[in-house]
Amino acid sequence: MVTPSAVKSRLRTQQIETPSWAYGNSGTRFKVFAQPGVPRTPEEKIDDAAQVHAVTGIAPSVALHIPWDRVDDYAALAKYAEAAGVRLGTINSNVFQDDDYKLGSVTNPDPRIRRKALAHLLECVDIMDETGSRDLKLWFSDGTNYPGQDDIRARQDRLAEALAAVYERIGAHQRMVLEYKLFEPAFYTMDVPDWGTSYAHCVRLGEKATVCVDTGHHAHGTNIEFIVAFLLREGKLGAFDFNSRFYADDDLMAGAADPFGLFRIMYEVVRGGGFEPESGVAFMLDQCHNIEAKIPAIIRSVLNVQEATAKALLVDRDELAKAQDSGDVLGANEVLMDAYHTDVRPLLAELRAEQGLDPDPLGAYRRSGYGERIVAERVGGEQAGWGA
Ligand code: PSV
Ligand code: MN
Ligand code: MN
Numbered sequence: 001m002v003t004p005s006a007v008k009s010r011l012r013t014q015q016i017e018t019p020s021w022a023y024g025n026s027g028t029r030f031k032v033f034a035q036p037g038v039p040r041t042p043e044e045k046i047d048d049a050a051q052v053h054a055v056t057g058i059a060p061s062v063a064l065h066i067p068w069d070r071v072d073d074y075a076a077l078a079k080y081a082e083a084a085g086v087r088l089g090t091i092n093s094n095v096f097q098d099d100d101y102k103l104g105s106v107t108n109p110d111p112r113i114r115r116k117a118l119a120h121l122l123e124c125v126d127i128m129d130e131t132g133s134r135d136l137k138l139w140f141s142d143g144t145n146y147p148g149q150d151d152i153r154a155r156q157d158r159l160a161e162a163l164a165a166v167y168e169r170i171g172a173h174q175r176m177v178l179e180y181k182l183f184e185p186a187f188y189t190m191d192v193p194d195w196g197t198s199y200a201h202c203v204r205l206g207e208k209a210t211v212c213v214d215t216g217h218h219a220h221g222t223n224i225e226f227i228v229a230f231l232l233r234e235g236k237l238g239a240f241d242f243n244s245r246f247y248a249d250d251d252l253m254a255g256a257a258d259p260f261g262l263f264r265i266m267y268e269v270v271r272g273g274g275f276e277p278e279s280g281v282a283f284m285l286d287q288c289h290n291i292e293a294k295i296p297a298i299i300r301s302v303l304n305v306q307e308a309t310a311k312a313l314l315v316d317r318d319e320l321a322k323a324q325d326s327g328d329v330l331g332a333n334e335v336l337m338d339a340y341h342t343d344v345r346p347l348l349a350e351l352r353a354e355q356g357l358d359p360d361p362l363g364a365y366r367r368s369g370y371g372e373r374i375v376a377e378r379v380g381g382e383q384a385g386w387g388a
Contacts, residue, residue, distance in 0.1 A: 001316065001318075002313070002314050002315070002316050002317075004347050004350075006313075007310060007313045007314055007347065008347065008350070008351045008354070010275070010313050011058075011306065011309065011310060011313065011348075011351055012351070012355070013275075013277055014058045014275075014283075014306060014309060015058060015059070015060055015061065015283065016056075016058055016059050016242075016283045016284070016285065016302050016305050016306070017059070017061045017062065017063050017089045017090060017282065017283065017284040017285070018049050018052055018059050018061075018062055018063070018284075018285050018298055018302070019062070019063045019065070019092075019284065019285055019286055019287065020042065020045040020046070020049070020062055020063060020064050020065060020068070020069050021045075021065050021068055021288070022285065022286075022287045022288060022289060022294060022297075022298055023038065023039050023044075023045045023048040023049065023294055023295070023298070024038055024039055024045065024068075024294075025038050026288035026289065026290055027288075027290050028290065032290075033290060033291065035293070035294065036375045036378075037371065037374035037375035037376075037377075037378050038294065038374075038378070039378070040378055040380075042064070042069040042070075042071055042077060043077070043080055044374075044378065045062065045069070046062055046077075046080060046081045046084050046086060047084055048294070048295055048298075048374075049062035049084075049086050050081075050084040050085045050086045051295055051365065051368070051370050052295060052298050052299050052302060053085060053086050054085060055299060055357065055358065055361035055362075055364045055365050055368075056299060056302045056303065056306070056357075056361050057352065057355050057357045058302060058306060059086075059298075059302050060086055060087060061086055061087045061088065061089035062081065062086055062087075062088060062089060063089045063090040063091075063092055063137070063284055064088060064089075064090075064091055064092065064127075064131070064133075065092040065094055066091060066092070066093060066094060066120075066123070066124050066127060067094060067097075068094065073130075074088075074127050074130035074131045075130045075131070077131065078130070078131045078132060087132075088131040088132070088133055089133060089134075089135070089282075089284070090133060090134075090135040090136070090137050090177075090239070090282060090284060091124050091127055091128050091131065091133050091135070091136050091137065092137045092139070093120060093121050093124045093136065093137065093138055093139070094120075095117040095120055095121070095140065095141075096139075096140075096141035096185070098116075100113050100116060101113065101117070101141070101142075103150070104140075104142035104143070104150075104155070104191070105117035105140060105141070105142055106118060106121075106140060106142065106158060106159055106161075106162035106163075107140070107142040107150075107155040107156075107158045107159050107162075107191045108142070108158075109150055109154075114158060114162065117162065118162050118165055118166070121136075121138065121162065121165075121166045122165070122166065122169055124136055125166065125169050125170055125171075125174070128170075128174060129171070133174075134173065134174055134175060135174070135175050135176070135177055135238070135239065135282055136166070136170065136174065136175070136176045136177070137176075137177050137179060137212060137239065137241075138163075138166070138176055138177065138178050138179065139179040139181065139192075139212075139214075140159070140190075140191055140192055141185050141186065142155070142159070142186070142190070142191040142192075143183075143185070143186025143187075143188070143189050143190035143191050143193075144186055144188050144189045145186055145187050145188050146188055147188060149188070152189055155189075155191050156191065159191050159192070159201070160201060160204070163176075163178070163201055163205055163209070164205065167205045167206065167208065167209060170208060174208065175208045175209070175210060175238060175280070176205075176208065176209050176210075177209075177210050177211065177212040177238035177239040177282070178192065178198045178201060178202055178209060178210075178211060178212060178238075179192070179198070179211075179212040179214055179217070179241065180192045180193060180194050180195055180197060180198040180211070180212075180214075180217060181193065181214065181217040181249070182194065182217055182218055182219055183248075184248065184249055194218075195211055195213065195227050195231065198211045198212075199211050199231065199234070199236055202236055202238075203236070207235075209238075210231075210235075210236050210237060210238025210239070210280075211231050211236050211237060211238055211239075212238055212239040212240070212241060213227060213228060213231070213237065213239070213240050213241070214240075214241035214243070214249075214286055215240070215241065215242055215243055215244070215245070215254070215261075215262075215265070216241075216243045216244070216245040216248070216249040216250060216251060216286075217241075217249060224261065224264075224265055225261075225264040225265045225267070225268040226268075228265055228268040228269060228272070228274070229268040229271070229272055232268070232269070232272030232273065232274050232279075232281075233272060237272075237274055237279075237281055238280070238281065238282065239281065239282035239283075239284060240265075240281070240282070240283050240284060241284055241285070241286030242254035242255075242262075242283065242284065242285050242286065242287075242301070242305060243285065243286050243287045244256040244257040244258065244262075245257060251286065251287045251288040252287065253287060253289075253292075253297055253300055253301040253304065254285055254287065254301040254304050254305055255301065255304030255305065255307070255308055256301075256304070259304065259307075259308065260340060262304065262305065262308040263308045263311050263312060263340050265308075266305075266308045266309045266311070266312035267311075267312040267315055267336070267339075269281065269309075269312065270309075270312045270313055270315070271317070275309070275312075275313075283305065285298065285301050285302070285305075287301060293371070295365065295370070295371065296362055296365060296366075296371075299361055299362055299365055300362065303348075303361060303362075306348060307344055307345070307348065310344040310347060310348060311339050311340050311342060311344055312339070314339040314342055314344070315335065315336055315339040316335055316338075316339070319335045320332055320335040320336065323335055
């Protein structure tokens with residue numbers, strides 16, 4: 001029997017990192033829709049992230065993307081974040097936006113471009129030293145578009161070489177998390193297309209290298225919770241990039257398209273010990289809000305992850321094990337579905353009240369007037385955002 005107070009006490013430890021780029025303007029390759037009031041600087045993105053934390057209580061850190069969040073003094077930026085009530089989290093490297101990277105970054109056939117990409121990754125580790133960040137997130141857009149375009153094996157060798165150089169550089173308390181993606185921008189081969197490729201590289205590198213599961217980066221029908229269970233069992237699940245998708249890498253609000261899928265993932269996280277703070281699994285959002293208001297959408301996403309987690313924690317694992325061990329197929333399924341069908345919103349409202357938060361985070365944000373204030377104040381200047 002799982003008690004509501006046991007669920008609440010575990011939920012008190014939850015932390016979900018929000019991505020700086022989700023606060024800025026974004027769009028698709030067809031159009032970027034500018035919204036009034038979006039941040040013009042990394043500091044303003046941090047201010048927005050602090051609002052999300054203030055009303056949810058579970059989003060205490062913000063991930064940076066370099067060079068989108070380039071500043072002269074990262075230690076000062078870390079202090080700024082602290083004063084705003086959040087901290088700087090994962091550093092996301094970006095070796096996909098320069099013209100030089102047309103044929104790849106660390107796997108490019110041209111050694112000059114490989115050196116340039118590696119230098120960027122190493123610079124990201126320097127930045128981590130200044131911000132105090134634990135994790136370096138590596139995502140490579142590298143791949144090929146046509147059969148025969150480049151040597152698939154040679155590209156793996158180049159990738160391994162770059163990863164080893166970064167691994168060598170990271171400190172004892174730092175980690176690298178290697179993200180994979182099935183396709184896009186490359187459409188024939190991606191050099192890190194799936195969890196298996198990421199896992200194999202991470203195993204070779206050592207214990208400071210783990211896999212990042214971005215929920216939008218799989219083929220249709222992929223059982224993501226199986227991947228989660230497997231990686232946790234191997235001690236190789238490092239991080240999540242949560243978002244929701246219908247078709248490809250849609251980057252919609254986590255839990256929007258398939259809340260049941262998010263629940264199934266969170267159940268395996270809980271089951272495999274990934275929800276224990278010592279597990280080191282980082283829970284991050286990686287989203288873009290193209291047509292909806294950004295800060296409320298990020299609040300909604302954080303709450304969706306929290307709701308899925310509450311339901312996962314509600315699963316009566318003793319009852320489940322009994323049903324599983326006795327081969328009671330329908331009974332076992334019912335235990336899981338009972339938890340999923342529970343309306344956890346009253347429990348979460350109660351938890352927030354106990355924590356001195358408004359039970360209704362979205363309402364609290366709307367009533368704060370912050371949204372109107374940033375529209376009035378943030379006029380002029382370049383709007384920082386995806387690709388800025
Ligand atoms: C790539 O699609 C990705 O998921 C990676 O995490 C990038 O860092 C992020 O999106 C932003 O482009
Ligand atoms: Mn991602
Ligand atoms: Mn993505």
